Amino acid sequence: MRIGYGEDSHRLGEGRPLYLCGLEIPSPLGALAHSDGDAALHALTDALLSAYGLGDIGLHFPDTDPRWQGVRSEVFLKEALRQVEARGGKLVQASLVLILDRPKLSPHREALLENLSRLLGLPQDRIGLTFKTSEGLAPEHVQARAVVLLDG
Numbered sequence: 001m002r003i004g005y006g007e008d009s010h011r012l013g014e015g016r017p018l019y020l021c022g023l024e025i026p027s028p029l030g031a032l033a034h035s036d037g038d039a040a041l042h043a044l045t046d047a048l049l050s051a052y053g054l055g056d057i058g059l060h061f062p063d064t065d066p067r068w069q070g071v072r073s074e075v076f077l078k079e080a081l082r083q084v085e086a087r088g089g090k091l092v093q094a095s096l097v098l099i100l101d102r103p104k105l106s107p108h109r110e111a112l113l114e115n116l117s118r119l120l121g122l123p124q125d126r127i128g129l130t131f132k133t134s135e136g137l138a139p140e141h142v143q144a145r146a147v148v149l150l151d152g
């Protein structure tokens with residue numbers, strides 16, 4: 001068995017979409033980033049890479065590379081899953097905490113879980129999805145924390 005941990009934060013700004021777990025969430029503010037800024041998928045990508053000591057998302061997908069400008073972050077997650085599986089790893093569980101003061105994410109819980117299940121290839125009861133506010137500590141940011149458990 002292997003475990004991995006990842007996290008990510010992005011500042012929020014106007015004129016940007018808010019992508020989380022591969023879905024666009026209606027919001028007046030979105031993530032400022034080189035890619036689509038999906039902090040949830042970035043944290044999961046780093047968690048998978050960390051389980052096999054493969055560095056981090058920036059090592060594999062530099063934010064100076066024009067290829068990743070505006071890219072949907074499931075591209076990064078799928079590559080991390082491919083690299084883990086190429087080493088005999090099989091994802092068996094994932095837990096994700098999303099930290100965001102606004103908007104409320106609970107209304108989107110079902111859709112977010114369904115998309116995570118599709119992207120990770122896990123049943124929904126193997127995916128923890130928790131929403132928190134920062135209690136005002138980071139009102140202008142979206143943050144994510146991810147833990148993954150793998151066989152192999």
Ligand SMILES: Nc1ccn([C@@H]2O[C@H](COP(=O)(O)O)[C@@H](O)[C@H]2O)c(=O)n1
Pocket residue numbers: 099100101102103104105106107131132133134135
């Ligand atoms: N963006 C968010 C943040 C939180 N929630 C829900 O609110 C509950 C309380 O959050 P605290 O950070 O104040 O403990 C949390 O358990 C979530 O159910 C949300 O829906 N969207």
Ligand SMILES: C[C@@]1(CO)OP(=O)(O)OP(=O)(O)OC[C@H]1O
Pocket residue numbers: 008009032033034035036037042057058059061062063068069
């Ligand atoms: C994803 C990459 C590449 O576009 O850049 P950003 O979208 O800015 O996001 P970040 O969380 O800083 O991760 C680094 C890079 O891999």
